[in-house]
Amino acid sequence: MLRFAHRTKPMHTELIQGLQRQDRNALSKLYDMYSSALYGVVLRIVQSPELAQQVLQDTFLKVWRNSGSYDSSKGRLFTWLLNIARNTAIDATRTAHFRNKQKTEGTESLVSRPGNDAINPDHLGVREAVNALDEKYRTLIDLIYFKGYTQEEVAEETGIPIGTVKTRLRYAMNELRKVFGETNALAFLMLAEAIRQVLK
Amino acid sequence: MDIQSFLQSGLLESYALTQCTPEERKLVEEMLQQHPEARAELEAIELALEQYAQTQAVVPPAEVKDRIMQEIDSASPPMTTRLNSSAGRLLQAAAVLLLAAATYFWMQQRTAEQQLEASRQQSLALQQQIQECSSNLATQRAIVELLRDPKIRPVKMSNQINPAAIPSYVFNGDPAGPCKISVDVASLPVQPAGKYLQFWAIVNKAPVSIGMIKIDSLNGIQTFDCNPNAEGFAVSIEDNPNGNAAPTTVLMFGLQG
Numbered sequence: 001m002l003r004f005a006h007r008t009k010p011m012h013t014e015l016i017q018g019l020q021r022q023d024r025n026a027l028s029k030l031y032d033m034y035s036s037a038l039y040g041v042v043l044r045i046v047q048s049p050e051l052a053q054q055v056l057q058d059t060f061l062k063v064w065r066n067s068g069s070y071d072s073s074k075g076r077l078f079t080w081l082l083n084i085a086r087n088t089a090i091d092a093t094r095t096a097h098f099r100n101k102q103k104t105e106g107t108e109s110l111v112s113r114p115g116n117d118a119i120n121p122d123h124l125g126v127r128e129a130v131n132a133l134d135e136k137y138r139t140l141i142d143l144i145y146f147k148g149y150t151q152e153e154v155a156e157e158t159g160i161p162i163g164t165v166k167t168r169l170r171y172a173m174n175e176l177r178k179v180f181g182e183t184n185a186l187a188f189l190m191l192a193e194a195i196r197q198v199l200k
Numbered sequence: 201m202d203i204q205s206f207l208q209s210g211l212l213e214s215y216a217l218t219q220c221t222p223e224e225r226k227l228v229e230e231m232l233q234q235h236p237e238a239r240a241e242l243e244a245i246e247l248a249l250e251q252y253a254q255t256q257a258v259v260p261p262a263e264v265k266d267r268i269m270q271e272i273d274s275a276s277p278p279m280t281t282r283l284n285s286s287a288g289r290l291l292q293a294a295a296v297l298l299l300a301a302a303t304y305f306w307m308q309q310r311t312a313e314q315q316l317e318a319s320r321q322q323s324l325a326l327q328q329q330i331q332e333c334s335s336n337l338a339t340q341r342a343i344v345e346l347l348r349d350p351k352i353r354p355v356k357m358s359n360q361i362n363p364a365a366i367p368s369y370v371f372n373g374d375p376a377g378p379c380k381i382s383v384d385v386a387s388l389p390v391q392p393a394g395k396y397l398q399f400w401a402i403v404n405k406a407p408v409s410i411g412m413i414k415i416d417s418l419n420g421i422q423t424f425d426c427n428p429n430a431e432g433f434a435v436s437i438e439d440n441p442n443g444n445a446a447p448t449t450v451l452m453f454g455l456q457g
Contacts, residue, residue, distance in 0.1 A: 024272055031265050036257035043258055053264045060268045076246040144217050145249055173213045180251035
């Protein structure tokens with residue numbers, strides 16, 4: 001783990017330094033690396049491609065303006081980006097329009113699958129591994145990690161006792177780390193990057 | 201909390217998933233500062249989550265990136281643009297200065313032009329005066345010439361309408377020579393529009409037309425063919441530019457002395 005972590009850092013350091021001195025190429029690179037993953041998450045929260053695109057745009061503009069507030073000692077760049085994207089998306093869902101839409105659609109769509117243009121995990125050789133993760137754990141991670149639910153909110157939403165939510169989350173995280181081990185993760189990153197280049 | 205129990209506590213997972221309370225977050229960040237193992241563990245947790253997020257990735261439409269790049273380009277102008285804009289301000293200042301200078305010079309020129317025009321008018325008036333003077337002088341010289349000539353008999357013409365007015369002269373040439381009669385037109389009163397002066401010879405006490413007098417300040421003396429039998433002369437005011445058979449209103453009248 002340590003070895004991999006150190007290997008990925010110089011690339012990010014360069015990116016972050018670029019962002020912090022307002023180099024537009026750095027933002028362009030950052031967008032190429034992370035826009036798809038962020039868009040997938042945002043799309044799940046706001047449920048509308050138009051709104052999701054607006055949220056994605058706002059997210060990167062916030063990143064551009066607040067790049068100085070990122071502290072690499074407190075976590076990975078992607079975690080920081082995801083937090084901004086998630087908060088922006090949640091703010092966007094607080095509009096009256098969105099609330100009305102949600103009422104008619106119900107809570108089922110909260111755990112919907114991404115669209116056809118999602119990067120197919122099959123190509124990445126991790127689909128089986130992801131599928132191996134039980135649906136109930138995946139739903140838990142989706143609600144908490146992608147949608148920013150607190151564990152209490154998950155308990156309320158799903159009717160599962162809070163203690164069970166906490167236990168399942170611990171288990172889900174362990175399983176996730178088994179799926180995306182160090183070797184897998186590096187291969188995954190390279191493949192994801194290759195696919196992004198092809199899709200561009 | 202020792203590092204091993206911290207790593208086992210699940211706090212790092214909660215931290216990565218932003219599920220921490222503010223107190224828990226403070227503790228985690230302290231541990232991250234102190235223990236590289238904690239940082240490596242967090243990195244591993246976040247990396248796993250990141251990979252999972254990548255499996256759910258959806259490629260956004262290309263125009264989103266275009267909009268973002270446009271937005272940052274318009275929001276934060278690069279150094280060159282800033283230089284351009286300061287160059288622009290300099291240009292603007294230069295333009296204002298140029299305009300001010302242009303206005304100043306234009307006003308100067310306008311004043312000069314006005315002065316020049318006034319001078320031109322003055323010069324024109326002077327020229328006219330000189331012309332009049334020289335014309336008058338020429339007339340006076342011509343009159344002096346006529347007076348000096350022993351063959352010329354001047355006839356004093358008195359104003360019949362206003363007897364106090366300056367008399368005019370008619371200079372009758374020698375009947376022996378080439379007979380010419382000159383009229384001192386400049387001394388005749390200027391007539392209003394539609395009124396014309398006709399020149400008459402008095403022969404056998406009856407007026408005989410000699411011709412029309414043209415009032416022209418530049419032409420002080422008008423010369424006609426003489427009538428050797430004239431006893432006197434008369435100038436009448438007529439309505440007809442070509443004159444009438446008989447005088448309508450006699451203006452000047454004089455008999456040969």
